[in-house]
Amino acid sequence: VxxxxxxxxxxxxxxxxxxxxxxxxxxxxxxxxxxxxxxxxxxxxxxxxxxxxxxxxxxxxxxxxxxxxxxxxxxxxxxxxxxxxxxxxxxxxxxxxxxxxxxxxxxxxxxxxxxxxxxxxxxxxxxxxxxxxxxxxxxxxxxxxxxxxxxxxxxxxxxxxxxxxxxxxxTGTPLMRALCVDYPDDPLAWQAELEYLLGPDLLVAPVCGPEGIRNVYLPPGHWVDYWSGRLHDGGRTVKLHSPLNRFPLFVRLGALIPVVEATTTIPDGPFPPITLVSWGGQGRRTVLTDVDGDPVVTAVREGDTLRVTVDGPAPITGVDIVPVHGLTPPTHVELHR
Missing domain, CATH: 3.20.20.80 (Glycosidases)
Structure with a gap:
């Protein structure tokens, strides 16, 4: 047990x-x-x-x-x-x-x-x-x-x-939290009751009706539709129709999202090889956490090159760039560990 x-x-x-x-x-x-x-x-x-x-x-x-x-x-x-x-x-x-x-x-x-x-x-x-x-x-x-x-x-x-x-x-900060936690000065964030941030960079809006259509308020900033790569300005509401196998999911522009190959179980010990996904190829700093430490990952955009530096233990083996509509992705990626 x-x-x-x-x-x-x-x-x-x-x-x-x-x-x-x-x-x-x-x-x-x-x-x-x-x-x-x-x-x-x-x-x-x-x-x-x-x-x-x-x-x-x-x-x-x-x-x-x-x-x-x-x-x-x-x-x-x-x-x-x-x-x-x-x-x-x-x-x-x-x-x-x-x-x-x-x-x-x-x-x-x-x-x-x-x-x-x-x-x-x-x-x-x-x-x-x-x-x-x-x-x-x-x-x-x-x-x-x-x-x-x-x-x-x-x-x-x-x-x-x-x-x-x-x-x-x-810290006690909710893993899944109302938008007003991160945007206390935005009055519309206080009214967005059927959507939330999951961690720092994902915005989730479950479909709460049979028709598959819902309005999603995007808080200030820039948000990328996870499924289409379309860029949306924050501070506004978008109306979405989601087929049954999809749901409204947005990623903060520039986010560095660590991912692994999807498996059916989560083993003990450190994560297997991690791919870092950059949404838009922008500069960003983030901290990952694994059982063996808290490596800091820094991405710097210099012209056509995105330089990603990993400081600490993290089995990051590659960097993927998600193309975002309207933005020019970097043509070169350098990973320094």
Missing amino acids: AVFKTDFGEGVPADAVAANGMTGTDLHNVYTLLFNDAVAQVTRDVKGYDLVWARSSYLGGQRHSAQWSGDSQCTFPAMAATLRGGLSHGLSGVPFWSHDAGGFNGTPDTVLYARWAQFGAFSPLVRFHGTTTREPWRFAPEAEDAAREALHLRYRLMPYLYSAAAVAAR
């Missing part, structure tokens, strides 16, 4: 009496935190790390590493409500959280399953769970394909996600 899920860990009877004399009514709110504390302590004693998959919690629950949102309905409004709740949870200081992809109560249809799978794959933690089967191959082929593609992309982005998760663990 690697982790215990404290489902119903909040269920203290009202007439219970604790060792210190408090009744179940007195303990109603704090009991769930104490329950999670006990499970985390046992996990630490046996496995050497703190880990608990908690449903409910209380003030101080930020110290626990994983929570999920509880039992939702298998509907698009429930998916949207889950996203709103998760962003609020992040604003309360909880860096990692999850939800039941597909919804919990009932059976999602093909479109809902695909869209929730994409939302799940681009959440801090992901799991498929519900009152009926949630295995992708139990759904229509187009839903299975959409789920597989989203999960493969998540695994390809694992060095990026791991680096962002390390920052979240150290």
